[in-house]
Amino acid sequence: MFLAWKEIKYNKLRYTLITGVLVLVSYLVFFLSGLANGLEQLNREAVDKWNADGIILTEESDINLPRSNMNIDDFNGKGVEAYAALGQLNAIASVGERQSNVSIFGIKEDKLIMPDVTEGESFSEKGEVIADDTLQEEGFQIGDELEISSSDTVLTIVGFTDNARFNAAPVLYTNMDTLQQVRFGEAADNNEGVVNGFVVRGDNLADVSVDDELQVVETSTFIENLPGYTAQNLTLTFMIYFLFIISAVILAIFLYVLTIQKVSMFGVMKAQGIPGKYLAKSVVAQTFQLAVAGVAIGFLLTILTGFFLPAAVPVAFDYLTMLLYGLVLIAVSVLGAFISVRTIVKIDPLKAIGG
Structure with missing residues (x-):
């Protein structure tokens, strides 16, 4: 030395x-x-925020959330501790000249994937959303009315949450009725029960009972199959x-x-x-x-x-x-x-x- x-x-x-x-x-x-x-x-931020053990998707979806479509009555929670229906849609949200790619999550307000609000308040009315705080960094504010691509529905930001990005896009959390209105427009009433999947929490996913058309996917597997991940x-x-x-x-x-x-x-x-x-x-x-x-x-x-x-x-x-x-x-x-x-x-x- x-x-x-x-x-x-x-x-x-x-x-x-x-x-x-x-x-x-x-x-x-x-x-x-x-x-x-x-x-x-x-x-994966939004997925980690679920703190879930798995997700139920259709067999034909190739473990891709947007490709999975089922009815909200297709799963009754058998074999899990808790579960929540999830609707998801990719879109572009804009206010004036500001615009951003977003992922809209339709959820039930009292279920396990409801995010904590860090600023503002939770959504309670149709058309209200909680936004990921990265949108706030881009100049979006509480009270902004968002125009959504390929839809006539206007969404209003009522609160912000943290660590909520999905596939690199900030998440907008809203209720199921709002998501269906954005997705289907005038045909929303005819597609009232359509969801993309069910987020589940349970000790043993092998005990989860689902129809043959559905599959139970571990959260880690779901993340690994995110596009490009x-x-x-x-x-x-x-x-x-x-x-x-x-x-x-x-x-x-x-x-x-x-x-x-x-x-x-x-x-x-x-x-x-x-x-x-x-x-x-x-x-x-x-x-x-x-x-x-x-x-x-x-x-x-x-x-x-x-x-x-x-x-x-x-x-x-x-x-x-x-x-x-x-x-x-x-x-x-x-x-x-x-x-x-x-x-x-x-x-x-x-x-x-x-x-």
Whole structure:
């Protein structure tokens, strides 16, 4: 460790450049992990808010809520602790020049998926909605009358709730009658009992009794089948894993070049009786120090960046995940150093010093 630290102090510029590469790689890894976590939450916030164990959908829906259509009488709650009918519709809501993609949830006011109101009041009349607070950040306010795409129905915001986005769209909670009016217009009375699914809570979903046309899906499975959710997460995760490999390769190349440049010096040290094992440990220790410094600086820069990012950027840092990724980066960096270790062990002192 002493030899490793002395060499780093002596060749400051050289090792600063190596550390800089590690800083950039770790910064990118940490930021991508935050982006992956943020996008994940963006898609599933409203589902997590249900605090449910599963959802009942039609068999032909391919575990897709908008494609599932059934009657509210198709399930009577047999085998569950609690349940709630859910209607869902994707739309564009606008007030003047402001507009936003939204997901409208039709629910019963006294059921388990009713959200907590953080500002304003709950809906009580037809046409009233509770909106996710990200709409408030976009300039929407309590009392705004929302025009809904492909519908003549006007919705009025009476309250806001937090953490309620579904498939990246802010959620508008309203009663079933309002949703049916938005969805079917003048034909709403003829489709009064139509819902998209039932959110259920129970210890054993296998005990839930449903018709053959319906299926009970665990909440985790439902989330994984949200459009784009799994593909998006896999893409970002693969990018992070490739960065681990890139980090190891870059550091291995740097250290190998430095080792080749110091072959004669290592040869002299071996000729003086310093064992190759000690020199190898010195290189590993040196790599460990550089990796720790690079990862630590990258971590701090990522956290600092988070304070200046606008709310529109979907980044949410999970410090436990970041710590795990940091340890992996350090580990793969040290593994990359073993190419140089092999070279050091094979150095012949006589040949190295020109004997």
